[in-house]
Amino acid sequence: MTSIPLSIPPHFHPKKVSEVWRVPYQQRAAEARNWARQNNIQPAAKDQTKICLLAIDVQNTFCLHDFELFVGGKTGTGAIEDNIRLCEFIYRNLGIITSIAPTLDTHSALQIFHPIFWVNQSGEHPTPSATNITLEDVKTGQWKVNPNLAASLTNGDYQRLEKHAFHYVKKLSDEGKYPLTVWPYHSMLGGIGHALVSAVEEAIFFHSIARHTQTFFEIKGNNPLTENYSVLRPEVLDSHDGEPIDQKNTKLIHKLLEFDKIVIAGQAKSHCVAWTIDDLLTEILAIDANLTKKVYLLEDCTSPVVVPGIIDFTEQADAAFTRFADAGMHLVSSTQPLETWPDISIY
Template identity: 65%
Template sequence: MQCFPIPSFFESEKVDQFWRVPYQKRAEEAKEWGQKYKILPSREDKTKTILLLIDVQNTFCLPDFELFVAGKSGNGAVEDNIRLCRFIYRNLGNITTIAATMDTHKAMQIFHPIFWMDKQGNHPQAGITMISYEDVKQGRWKVNPNIANNFNISVEKLENHALHYVKKLTEDSKYPLTIWPYHSMLGGIGHGLVSSVEEALFFHSIVRSNQTQFELKGDNPLTENYSVLSPEVLKNSQGEKIAQKNTQFLNKLLSFDKIIVAGQAKSHCVAWTVEDLLTEIQRKDPSLAKKVYLLEDCTSPVVIPGIIDFTEQAEVTFQRFSEAGMHIINSTNDTIFNHLP
């Protein structure tokens, strides 16, 4: 497979900033680029490869935003995205389709501070508060009664759901309910893709005549949605469905010959998405795991110095993916596609 040079307009020092992509100019350059390097439209690819980008959004990837994924280096997501952009440009002719997931939230959701309060009416502190089943059962944290009308349900029903929710997380061995800062807010700058990545995706779509796909997740107020393929909890305390798996997108992913995964965060949304993908693969045909490639140098774990470090959990999870047959690879190897069977 041919690797291409990095376009001169790509500036690695701007990856940690947001700015307007000059679409028309990039479109004209993309057309010239495709002609210069004789890059064929993606419909002519004999091997169909999808690059799945998990939540490469400002809210997670820019240092001044709400949930910057710093990783061990302290600048993890920025460094990851520099490598990611270069990977896309070098492999314009090798990547058939790019799909980007978009974490999408509003203020009143089960993992945001306004949803909960203590006996004094104080909301939990975002970023460091985890709410367990025992916390809710014993009344240390309870549902904010003022928000129930936003979901068109009674306070009692919302309280029952909250207790059921944290219990289900425990039963399913999920992470405890974490109260996150308001982030990925629909309509806000934080929700948008990192500008440099957006530019690379747009350039790819024009060069290959292939529409970038966007998958929104996380807008259900009653459940977390780390994985793009499935919410954390699917039913309420009465057994009524509150959410459903993204079966259509899952089947689309599995229709490709190769699935390459990158994004943020390695310990959360990337891990959960790949976990759901692996579960379906093992149900259908375990050998399909060999078509999945994880760009380890384009993802970082959640690390909040002095508070929490998910590095070890992420490493253990990725090791399990490897043992299941998935490939842990490095994006900077220019012959990477030659090595893929």
């Protein structure tokens, strides 16, 4: 039987979590097989309690200094500290985490939340991170859709693109969501920022080999006409004429709910993590409120968006997690042994 918790494999170095490097797959695969033998780690298919770790957007663009949207949190080094703990959590619980599902925020240049999408009367683009585009801004023409994008996004139909943009910000306002934030170009498909943090990628690969289980990656955010903070659902599902532009991720929702336990970590606590959990809660409440007890939130493996002097979402993030706990989900620490978590039985 696998000992709990396991020791940390010797290849893991916390100081390297803040760096980008190539994972030596073949070497790690051999080490993972040996590690499994030494620690009597069984294939995941034999798990009696099926546990899924949902790792949300643990990508360079959010998790490393000098990248586009580093989530520093209150400490200024939040995502790096979170990922050290996340890697250690994976290694210590290698023998009992059945599956790992990393989500990947995935963007191209021409998207509704990137600067190029919008222009003012002088033809200037908004300043990223410092600009929220409200319904009033669009009504008054302070910000309008860049007409040069219509050829790429709506087959040259600029009027349709304008109507969609107005509908979009109105829908956000009507539903009480965050206003449309213009973000720096980030998580660009094919770029280094899109990749998982190297140390986390290594831990996930090591887990896959040691447990003979496929990592299932989830792409989100590649629709140019909507934001996609949550991996389960884009912010807006339709256009001005009622035509669908996207849909919720029913396949992933069903897959997650098939597990006995769901553990959630990642970035950022105030945005993609909170939005995903909120959508998961909505789905659970529509089925059986008692299912909230199968969800565990790793509070020490996630941080809120904080841009000193500009924005601080700490209060909103904490309020969201309190609401999730009140609904029945569990707030836990990565350093707390899983067998001591509430409502859980490993064997």
